[in-house]
Amino acid sequence: MTALALAALLAWIVLLFGRGFFWLARDDDRDAASLPDPAEWPAVAAIIPARNEAETIAATVASLCAQDYPGKLRIVVVDDRSTDGTGALARAAGDGRLLVVTGGERPPGWSGKLNALRQGLDAVAGEGHSRILLTDADIVHDADSLRRLVQRMEHGRLDLVSLMARLRCDSAAERWLIPAFVFFFAMLYPFRWSNNPRARTAAAAGGCVLLRRASFEARGGLDSIRGRIIDDCALAGMMKRGGGRLWLGLTERVRSLRAYDDLGTIRAMVARTAYAQLGYNPWILLGMVAAMALVFLAPPLLAVFAEGAARWIGLLAWGMMTLAFAPTLRRFGLSPLRGLALPMVAGTYLLFTLDSARAEWAGRGGLWKGETLSRT
Template identity: 45%
Template sequence: MSAVVWTAVGSLAAWLWLFLGQGFFWRTDLRLPPRREPDAWPSVCVVVPARDEAAVLPESLPSLLAQDYPGRAEIFLVDDGSSDGTGELARELSRRHGGLTLTVDSPGEPPAGWTGKLWAVRHGIGLARARAPEYLLLTDADIAHAPDSLRELVAAARTGGFDLVSQMARLRVESVWERLVVPAFVYFFAQLYPFRWIAVKGSRTAAAAGGCVLLRTDAAERARIPDAIRQAVIDDVALARAVKDSGGHIWLGLAERGETGVPPDGVRGKVDSVRPYPRLHDLWRMVSRSAYAQLRHNPLLLAGTVLGLAVVYLVPPVAFFAGLAADSAGATVAGGLAWLLMTVTYVPMLRYYRQSLLLAPLLPVTAFLYLLMTVDSAVQHYRGRGAAWKGRTYTRPDTAPEQR
């Protein structure tokens, strides 16, 4: 049992460090920073890249059209080669609901070296430039915004002097698999990119949540967004990194908490994803399409990640039960304490998503699923399937000439 004991002690040491030294990533109280309404509201253009989004647009687009924003604002929905009538549906929703001005356009197929979403974002920003907006709101087609969402984002950016303000939209948690996997997805993201470190000027940590990113136009130009990140599969993190590296001040936090499954009304700045992931297969695709890209397609990083996930998340319960079976106090205590710390750090995220706290001790099970998804992401990459999404496959990016 000596090897099990020492491995469990190593896992416990890792959890003590994560608990105290990783930016208190497990806390979920970071919301939009203190803000006050400006005397003059700046102009904003909303850019919505959309590919085959007819199923979710009726829930999301009306919330953008109904934004209660005191300044000038309009929406540019970029139909990225949809085959389900996304563009025409968007026009119909605009005619039916009124509200902010909506322009629907299409950029055509992306050229080599561009992901489809970023090509659509580039086209949308190009259309917006004619209006000379001070801010751009980049938001996905599956994101529903409370009526004051744009007002709250702009006020926070102006008050805090931020070049980028991003909210992690509340994902749907209705099916059994969503309840098991989704809160852990946000928990793992925060562990990789502690939100409190992101807003610190000079820190190396940078991330954003692509579903809701308010960006100063001059900061986008300075960072050459999106051209500088045109090959990025994980575009939100790459965008935040480019803005921060160019001297920008960025902020990321969780969206305000409202009732799950209820339209985003009555809660300040609420931002919800309305995209369903009812089956494990759906969630598996969401994670595995970009997991190996997150590791820069590096086999050594993959091996280190698998080993790290195993030591940090799988060893504690294994050591605990092995210690009980072998009457080893060392393994039982070290494994049990590590498992307890893991469970305690997961509780705030479950509360944020209003899920049963009985799911907290099951985090090792979810971590094992994420380990398998990460390995599968690498397998699909080496089979030439890369990051497959909505009929497009992105293999490892080749070197492309710089575009200025």
């Protein structure tokens, strides 16, 4: 028992001090207003893939039309075979800068989202945009969002700038599970490491990604990652190759309208990509289960059921876990005491990951908007 407790404690020491201090949640765009204006504002094409997004597409388009961006902005919505009037709602919310493209069938080997993005880029290929904004159909942007993104890219001579949209946190399911999603993402991909050109880590948040078009096309464009389910991090990895410079941060300027009102909707969101994250490897899955059990489940179990030194060490590791989760909870306006329940939340995510593997083995991996991208 004592050896197990010491292993859990060591794991938390490494997480707190050896992974870029990810848990402080300090890498954000609060400094954006202090960034200088570029000498010239580049032309930007904003591409929005949308399939059956009637609930949110109008707000997304309206927020982009309301941008205070000084340069040229083109807005493209790819209506990916929607059956709920998404295209018409987008047109009604837009202005003369909006182009709605009717999407075609998904070719073999392409994920649905990347195929929609491909069609959007093709539609404006000859318009001379040197910057590309990829954003989702459930994302709304503050009026200065694009201007601040471009300022950061030009000032830092970056090839990719991404903001992790503030996720909705209104329902009980969201309040318990969504902050942990951000925490786990940052733990897997420490933002500070991703932003370091000398580090191998590369990550982006697909809801808001600004690309330098020349760098993007020089690396093969979307065709290089056409079948990837976790397309945002695959894109970041592609862009970092050969010395590309990235920046990823948290924000309040970009917000997701996607509602996760119950456990089932969050399960579907996580299970779509969780097994892909593990490379579809059952041995890595087994290792992940063991690691999650050691890091998140062992400390409270030891604190409650063990005796002597093992109990106190388990309690200390549980306390470190609670401390690490507190900054993320505060960003969502939630009490840090909720961190005491992180073991149960982590256990829930572990079940979601196992469900992701089960779906892949059943030939229904990557299920999203009625389509699958399974390897089986």
